[in-house]
Amino acid sequence: MEDSEDYLRKAIALAYSNAEKGGRPFGAVIVRDGRVIASAVNEIVETGDPTSHAELNAIRIASRTLGSPDLAGCSVFASGHPCPMCMAAMRLAGIKAVTYAYSNEDGAPHGLSTAAIYDDLAKPFAEQAMDIRHLPVRLAGKPDLYAGWRQQQH
């Protein structure tokens, strides 16, 4: 039976292997019922896609494997501290546990910490570095977007 440290070693090995190929040093695996159902690396360098983090890619693979956006019962093992995007993605997917090996403190001297983004996103919207605006625009002559959608669900 593999334990958390074994799964982390798999994620770290993926990170090393990705770095050897010129990618960023991040890997992740997703485990369900003691079995690895998804493995992924950071593919930003390869794809140019800024959302292509190891954990997000692993979530995408796991959801395809299970045929569902609901990953309840899955655990994530990530080589590095997940960024706020990936942490939120895990929550949206119903994932209840994440374990990581390299901390943001480990990453900071090498430009690999997301602590500053965490700090900024924790501020009230009006104080964040990004300009976040609410303009309550509506399309004329249409039923309410959300109420209409909800009615369809029944």
Add this chain to the structure above:
Amino acid sequence: MEDSEDYLRKAIALAYSNAEKGGRPFGAVIVRDGRVIASAVNEIVETGDPTSHAELNAIRIASRTLGSPDLAGCSVFASGHPCPMCMAAMRLAGIKAVTYAYSNEDGAPHGLSTAAIYDDLAKPFAEQAMDIRHLPVRLAGKPDLYAGWRQQQH
């Protein structure tokens, strides 16, 4: 010259059209230099991918269009209040401005608010609903993962 309200109307029209096809009622466009460079909808129902939000999909399209993960100079117009995953993704991509039409308050009665996830993610890690663990595992006989990666960058 189109203004913010025009871009929001495009995002909302995408949301209506997606809902009409059975998808979730969310759309987003990304604008650069007065031009829409990416349009996307929420594709969770279609793909089963829990990360397939309109804003995240639009970021992926924009990065492919521009051939770069750096979307500085781009603005996002979203039909609904972006969730924490998408908000963080914008930050990672260097996006400086986002405007949305439907608020989390508009969404709450219909199960379409992410305010609760925002609240939970704003707590210290130890108090969040997800179990977040740091196990400083390292692979034996290897140079440091992050220091080694950084050396390669030169």
